[in-house]
Amino acid sequence: MKISDIATLPTKYGIFKIQSFKENDKEHLAIFTEKLPEIPYIRIHSECLTGDALGSLKCDCGDQLAFALKTINEHGGIVLYLRQEGRGIGLFNKVNAYALQDKGLDTVEANHQLGFEADMRDFSIVEKILKHFGIKQIKLLTNNPKKEFAFKNIKVVERIPVKVEPNPYNENYLKTKKEKLGHKL
Template sequence: MSDLPVASVRTRVNVPLTFADGYSVDAQMVTFRDLVDGREHVAVVLGEASAVPLVRMHSECLTGDVFGSARCDCGPQLREAVERIADRGGVLLYLRQEGRGIGLYNKLDAYALQDDGLDTYAANTALGLPQDARDYTAAVQMLKALGMNRIDLLTNNPDKETQLKALSVDVRARVATGVFATDHNIPYLRAKVLQTRHTLPLTELTVG
């Protein structure tokens, strides 16, 4: 997409990361100017430079990433992605798109409807909201500002690959994440498979 607005690197800062399980790694966090949506997305650069970096686009999830909510798989995916990217070389794009882009309060409203039996997508629809409002144009700007035009994409979500390719990113391969099932998130994971074709094995989405 030749007319994509150009973003530039604003700041690079070294940040040592330590997770609750004891895993630690040195990272470089990068901020940007002129992102199209005006949000404060950040790139977390990990490992040694690679000709084809491993990239994870991780949408912010306060409940899962910070508080360890078992209703989703976001926290474990974030932890896994950091280690896999550090081992391979690449970047984690931490995108401020809470609740698949509907925001934190709306996400919690959707949780309340899920408690009444709706799945994660039907709950959004019942609130008059998009099932998935995320747009990855800013992510592409970030990748281009970092000089990453050919990548391997760490995701189970085919829509991420589709959007990146539509914006002229060369996605060499889509690399699956792990399966992080809990007693509380099985309906959520199954809905992702059935509604939006996430590449998760349904046979593994049971607990016990």
């Protein structure tokens, strides 16, 4: 794993530090507060270009990222921004999944129709990054139980729900996340 230098990242949520981690062909980010508490708040956030950058209302990703940055700025911690778009299927396939959703399929059915599992993400890089920071215990900002149990050497001492308001465009998406993916919404 290659690790970049640390830079300052002033944002509308606060002033953070930023560092990049490169493993194979993937480049991930750690966005963190200058002072990390003994048990930091951690958000594992998978890239969502449409939600994070374009403000898509079809998902809750951009709102979850904003919630995490605000919370971490207030309490101290790290947002791990993982480059695994579309639950790991990539941007091209995600747009195809969106087209299938426009025809009535839910997000899981669309992935299956394209030949993918419901969730193709890999969280193994997370422990490596947290080890770099010397972190052994975390307060995890997530609704996804898969993330709660993704660790062998990191103890999740608390799961903090990521609360965002649904809208008419993502109600079915959130229902599918809860019913088919087990998210605690």
